[in-house]
Amino acid sequence: MTKSLPQHFTRHPLSLLIGLSLAMQSSVGFAQEQTSKAEKQGLETITVTAQKRAQNLQEVPVAVTAFTGDEMAESVIKDMYDLQTNVPGLGAFQSQSATNSSFSIRGVGTSSQNFGLESSVGLYVDGVYRARQNSLINNLVDMSAIEVLRGPQGTLFGKNTPSGAVLVTTAAPSHSGGDAFVEATFGNYGLMNFSGATSISAIEDVLAFRVTAFTSQRDGTISDIALGEDKVNDRDRWGARAQALYTPNEDVTLRIIADYAEINEICCGAPVQMTNFEANEIPGKYGSDAAIASLGGTAFPGGKAFFDREIAVSFLPESSMKDRGLSAQLDWDLDENYTFVSITASRKFESYDDIDTDFTDVDLFGTSNDSQQTSFSQELRLDYTSDKLNYILGAYYFEQDLDLAY
Known part of the structure; x- marks a missing residue:
């Protein structure tokens, strides 16, 4: 004699099948609808x-x-x-x-x-x-x-x-005024990011300005056993950009950009991933970690200790940079085929770093680099565009002066 299952057990497979059937029909219908839309709209132009x-x-x-x-x-x-x-x-x-x-x-x-x-x-x-x-x-x-x-x-x-x-392209000034924004981000390790930008239409459809600024602050993610917790690999940077866009007519566009950015951080830490105090399976074969310990330095065990994100150095590493520049780009549509482009720029970059190059708390080696770089560039270009032929004629001049003291 076959015993029948209770009614509430026999309903679940059926309801599951109905659910799957409805989901499949819904998915097929949605896919057909999306395909139909894509065929009508065509591929997106990038x-x-x-x-x-x-x-x-x-x-x-x-x-x-x-x-x-x-x-x-x-x-x-x-x-x-x-x-x-x-x-x-x-x-x-x-x-x-x-x-x-x-x-x-x-x-x-x-x-x-x-x-x-x-x-x-x-x-x-x-x-x-x-x-x-x-x-x-x-x-x-x-x-x-x-x-x-x-x-x-x-x-x-x-x-x-x-x-x-x-190739990086920044947002240009606009006359609409709808592209302004303010953004704030907060996270662990005391992370605070602030940024914002706005456009100002001084003369409608002729002259517009745009101002952009940002700042980013965060504690370090690596600690030094003697110099402090969460000190290394911090974040301390800011920058600003001011632009002017001049369009006296529909054929001529002049864009002038001035920018400044600065970084002043304690970077970078190098935790020990593997110790070489003594060679594996070779008793009495010692490496540099043993020499560091004999000089009174700290030798980390490596392995799981790597994820403790701790280091021991004689002094905290320093990294700072200043970058600024001024550029002007002129676009002139000579006719429906020819466009003349001129990009003139002057830039200055300074960087300084001071690091403990033995990466230990034994005072052995240290390296500092103090560099200054200035550059000037001029690009002249004639672009030709038609239905059957495109070509570019141009000239480019670049000059830089790099000084390094160490």
């Missing part, structure tokens, strides 16, 4: 300037990853270190100090330890070349777009782009 002029990304024969300012905000891209997590092949590195930051694309980069070496990744902000890569590690605030070009870009961007280029 405009980039990878070839020195505004183009549809699908028409550019370059490997490009592009973000708008809104997309950067949605992805929480606050600086170049955040950008690398969203761009395939892009690397951003910070070694002994913030002034020794460098970038690579597809694994090709240049050491930041030698101030005389030029980067393999060209960095451009509003069309102006940044010779010192450290000048771009500050916060990315009030951006219009960022484009990362992978592969050699020497034809249009010069000799310092064998691995690629990063």
